[in-house]
Amino acid sequence: MTDTATRPWLDTQRTPEDRATLLVGAMTLEQKIAQLHGAMNTIDIYSLPTLEQINAMSAEEQDQLMAQLQVQRHVTGIDELGIPRFRITNGPVGVGMGDGHPSPAATALPMTIALAAGFDPDLARQYGDVIGSETATLGQHVLEGPGVCLHRTPIAGRNFEYFSEDPYLSGVMGVEVAKAIQAHGVIAMGKHYVVNDQEVERFRVNVEVDEHVLRELYLLPFEMLVKDAEIGAIMSAYNRIRGTYATENRHTLTDILRTEWGFQGYVQSDFWSCRSCAASLTAGMDHEMPDSKWLNEANVTSALKDTSLEIETVDRALVRRFTQMFRFGQFERPYAPGVIDADAHGAIARSIGGQVAVLLKNDTGLLPLDSGAVGSIVLIGQSTFVDEACNGGGGSSKVTPLYTVSPLQGLRNVLGSLGSTASVSTVTVADDLANLPDALAAAAASDVVVIMAGCVASEGADAPDAHLPHDQDRMIAALLAANPRSVVVLKDSTPVLMPWIAEASSVLEAWNQGSEDGHVVADLLFGVVNPSGKVPTTYAARADDLLYAGRPERYPGVDEGEGFPTIRYSEGLQMGYRWFQGQGIEPLFPFGHGLSYTTFDLSDVAVSPSVSGGDDVIEITATLTNTGTRAGADVVQVYVGIPVAGQPPKRLVGFSKVTCEPGETKAVSVRIDPAASHHPLGVWDYAERRFKVVSGDYAFYVGTSSADTPHGGLVHVRDNV
Structure with missing residues (x-):
């Protein structure tokens, strides 16, 4: 048998x-x-230490706790x-x-x-x-x-x-x-x-x-x-x-x-x-x-x-x-763990990392740095961001890396590959800024200062506020004053407030990069890679501009007499860029924003058809031209204004990332299907308990950020939907 x-x-x-x-x-x-x-x-989860207690543990104690949980x-x-x-x-x-x-x-x-x-x-x-x-x-x-x-x-x-x-x-x-x-x-x-x-x-x-x-x-x-x-x-x-x-x-x-x-x-x-x-x-x-x-x-x-x-x-x-x-064939698959190709996957991580960094600001054109002209570079920041690869993210999702590339190692490797003789050094600033004067002296004596700052978030706890931790705002402001040829490299896991932004000419959001941190940042600083990332979450200019400012029922919640906190999403659909636009608040950096080392021109934008039955596919066509001297990529973004009371001014419904060589022109097409799973033109109908496309004039906005949509057109949806 x-x-x-x-x-x-x-x-x-x-x-x-x-x-x-x-x-x-x-x-x-x-x-x-x-x-x-x-x-x-089975353990009593309420007996587990808090995040603050875990952070106060020795490395050995943390390892023992993690072993228990994993x-x-x-x-x-x-x-x-x-x-x-x-x-x-x-x-x-x-x-x-x-x-x-x-x-x-x-x-x-x-x-x-x-x-x-x-x-x-x-x-x-x-x-x-x-x-x-x-x-x-x-x-x-x-x-x-x-x-x-x-x-x-x-x-x-x-x-x-x-x-x-x-x-x-x-x-x-x-x-x-x-x-x-x-x-x-x-x-x-x-x-x-x-x-x-x-x-x-x-x-x-x-x-x-x-x-x-x-x-x-x-x-x-x-x-x-x-x-x-x-x-x-x-x-x-x-x-x-x-x-x-x-x-x-x-x-x-x-x-x-x-x-x-x-x-x-x-x-x-x-x-x-x-x-x-x-x-x-x-x-x-x-x-x-x-x-x-x-x-x-x-x-x-x-x-x-x-x-x-x-x-x-x-x-x-x-x-x-x-x-x-x-x-997925898991009953037939024997347990036979293999060896990860660390080099091949590291190369992919490095490639991805370069394409997701966001050039937030580059007013004086300091970036990319000229590897042949710079003589001395100093990396300054607190240890988490300047001494080791920023393998961020605490809690159960934290990855034990196969290897890491530190900021100093990455810069030296990339400079060497470019034939540069520039010297690179680091100054590690104490978390309490006790040695900040030493860092300021080193900054003043260097040709270029790369300020590395950021935050590493963790499961289990929210940050106390949207500022960089450990007084990094004061550190950055002081370093910017010490040397005007300073680049701020942010290694964040979420948007932060930047009270020093007016004094910073160049700001690069590199994020928590993981294994290839050092190489990715160096590639971007010296133009080996042209940044093409876009802001995925709005950066506020002030804490008071956030949707929960002065509204504890929105966050962190209040006890309404039931013994537990309740958070009310009373802002409704006005969340993220929809909040800022709906409230008429200008953000520091809007959703979809991101600069490049080259320039682009978006033209010939057309929206068709102009009249729809509500289920017709809407096609947005455009032409994107690289008008600069470097190869690069930009993201054509399509937003729509829904003609229903209470809807935010815009919602993202399509985008296309396009890479162009210097002087190259490419045709761009973005198709908006009302039947798609994200219901691009739909609103929730309480009576019919389904998404519904209502009649009216739908305003399509086309550009390269949520705040920069100079092109577009109207589509009239007929009454017979």
Whole structure:
């Protein structure tokens, strides 16, 4: 008798769902319960140290804590059924904390926010390809990413894991990352579903948000992941949504995710976000991680006995996950970890890094630096940013890098390749600025000063404000005064306030770059690479300009008498650039802004057709010419004004990144399909409970940033829609 005769679920000729149904039908109740949860020993999460306590620990103590949390990121296999050990690794900025001890090393890629700044789906595919390849090479089955929550505030601790403030940009990039990951037989997991846009009191906080706001902003990138990427898994968030925990919220987990969007995958809890047994499974959560605090044998058996849980619901949860495992061939794949090609993937990380950096300001043309003319360069900054590669992002997504390139090493390598004899030195400024006078003296004595500053965010805590930490604003201001030939290189994980900006002639947003930090920054400084990134999240000029300034109910929330904080998204659709434009506030750097070492001219813009039935594809055509002396790329951006009361002035609905040689002209075409998953012309209709394109005049705006859209046209949508 063949193995498939006794275990028909191992027959690869059957459909994944058929195989999963057969497998679950052959399982005992004990086996079923064992597959509902991760294998980590259950701990009291409320006894874990706070972020501040972790930061105060010694390196050895931190390693011990991380070992406790990472060693069992899996579901135990069942050999007699042919179920493999199900190995789960974190993302989304590379292969993070995975199953094994120590957690496997991988390529530390630029932060997700940096990838979004590339405004280029092809970069997202390359990014996801590296992650998917390394996840498969390390024998893992699931990569917890991409993260597509939005940047509602600049201080959110996980902004570095998320793409941007715009749902369409986040969705486009997230879809390509997910598809590339899954091309390697790895399940991608979109997270954190939904409105986990802040870390403040994340285990307790409640988010109140209107349905049309939820649909048109915060759910939109998840909808794109489901419909366009056919993503295999979704991770449910920690927070409450309208009073109900995300892991128990039937409206989001079942009504929207499955009934409306047609999601076929499974839902995993974020670590320790599961809060119940019967309620979570019935609502649509399918898998508890990392332990069995709730979906253990005692709880499940008791719930089945008192009928608060049905065995069909348990079976449903397992069939959903096993279907995805069969879909991606994971039952047939032996565990045989390989070796990552660190050099090849590092080269990709370096290439991506150069294309996502944003040249925010270059008033005097100091950049790019002339490697043949400069005699001495000093790098000045605090240790995190000047002494070592900025492999940012704390918490479970932190990548253990295979290697890193420090700023000094990178500059020397690139200068050497250019044949430069310039000397390079560093001055490390203490976090309390005690040795700032020494740094000022070194700055005054050098031909060029490269000021390296930034922030490294972390899961579990939001920043106290939007300023650079450790008094770096004062450090930057003093250094700019000491030498006018100073370049500010920001290594951020989120937009920051810049009170010194008027004194800075050149500012380069390099982001947290990961492994290839030193090379990427040097390539950009000396013009080996022409920056082409665009701002993915608005930089405010003042703290008072932020949507939550003076509005604690918007952030960090208030206790409304229920014993937990509630955050109200009362700004509605006016979030991100929509907030600044809707309120008439001029930002420091608008969404979509980014300079180049060359210049471009956008012309011959046309929008057609001029009259639509509401479902016609709108095509925007234009001509982009490189009018400068260097090869470079610009992003043609298309926004639309929706003729509905309460809508913001503009929403991004299309973009195209175009590379041109000096003097070259290229035709550009951006197609806007009203039927697309991101509902580019749609608004949520409460009565019909669907997106609807209403009649009226739709104003299309075309340019190279949200604040620079001098071209466009009107499309009239007829009344018969």
